[in-house]
Amino acid sequence: MAKLPDLRMIADVSTGYNNIDLEECLRRGISVSYAASVTAEDVGEMAVALLLDVLRKTVVADRFVRQGRWPVERECRLLGSKLGGKRVGIVGLGSIGTEIAKRLEPFGCRISYTSRAAKASAPYTYVSNTGELASQSDILIICCALSEITYHLINRKVLLTLGKGGVVINVGRGSIIDEKALVKCLMDGEIAGAGLDVFEGEPVVPKELMEMDNVVLSPHRAMYSDESFSDVCEIVLSNLEAFFDNKPLISPVPVSS
């Protein structure tokens, strides 16, 4: 910002704004808008896709067929698990978490969540902390914002609590999980699998993960679809228009209290 002294507005195309120094923006009087929840449906879809892929092993199955192994081995021996009946713990029941929960209901999942506070309107079980949520869940889905509080929220202890049958899905930010601990738990069989759209040092992905059949890896693209691209363009334009018309921004970054 020091290099752009006339900067008056930042219209972020992202749904997370952890990459912007909001305090400095406030000090300089720079307005900041973001894509808010316009891509929540896209991210919610991707979370479900990653979860189904990990459980039902579709990515491994596709690799099995393409390697020409089916006619030779006759059977793909990697038996998957059914999503139906699983206990799902959602970490962060914001717009994305809500879209995920809604989509998992007809699969017959039992849904709990943790969030800064219980949401009166949510028909799911509120659990006040992540450790307790892990102890009651087969699957943890991370879709909260990255903050000082959520940094490495999913640490070794939480993963061990989730346990050997447990699956972790991350469509939030890489650093919400202690990635080293996650890799070690996966290598030691302390949890069953993971579906990851985000990584601590992305675009670099720990090479141990690349060899694992029980993880599905995605290059931070949960929010991207043909459809969400137009939605994001639209909201950026609306925010710019509002700014130049001296009207309140359509989706300002929330000022932290």
Added chain:
Amino acid sequence: MAKLPDLRMIADVSTGYNNIDLEECLRRGISVSYAASVTAEDVGEMAVALLLDVLRKTVVADRFVRQGRWPVERECRLLGSKLGGKRVGIVGLGSIGTEIAKRLEPFGCRISYTSRAAKASAPYTYVSNTGELASQSDILIICCALSEITYHLINRKVLLTLGKGGVVINVGRGSIIDEKALVKCLMDGEIAGAGLDVFEGEPVVPKELMEMDNVVLSPHRAMYSDESFSDVCEIVLSNLEAFFDNKPLISPVPVSS
């Protein structure tokens, strides 16, 4: 059967029974049970998994990351499509089709179906033939039984009607689709993609499909999960018990009228 003159019962572990000569069974007085709809939820899950994989390109994305391309190319340029808002045509609204429809509702899909007859209890739009269904759909999901009527039901004409943006999912039987026509339509860009759990000459899969990024291939395993295995064992045992107790079978193969 000629080699097993004392055969009195066949307890099929499958949900399809197109591999059994039912007329000959009837003639010989052989009872036939099958797994009926115990795996309908598993197959329904897999259909949704394959659909999300094709649209959101998760299998391609996983390959992209594992090939180490993310740090080099920075972005995975294959933009997927959002499932939300798509028009889905279900071919066969039996137990599997119903499980699929239920799961697609909260994604915001508009659901139509074709079946031998309209189902009064189904809250979806009934369309009397497959061609018309294709003309009104972005996605066709095949989950009917294979019969003389459904053999090559999805032919070149239906695929061309579905059109360039169209996606086909098959969790029924390979021969319900004219596979040669499907491969050609995919190669020529006449449809957008396919998610296939079954093939006409399985375990042999047309080699043209192996090279395509817009298809997801699965080795006929939609019904298989840890959970469905126990469910199938249970129903086979119940049928055998019923047979030896001279009681009606729990899930007899329906006698065709």
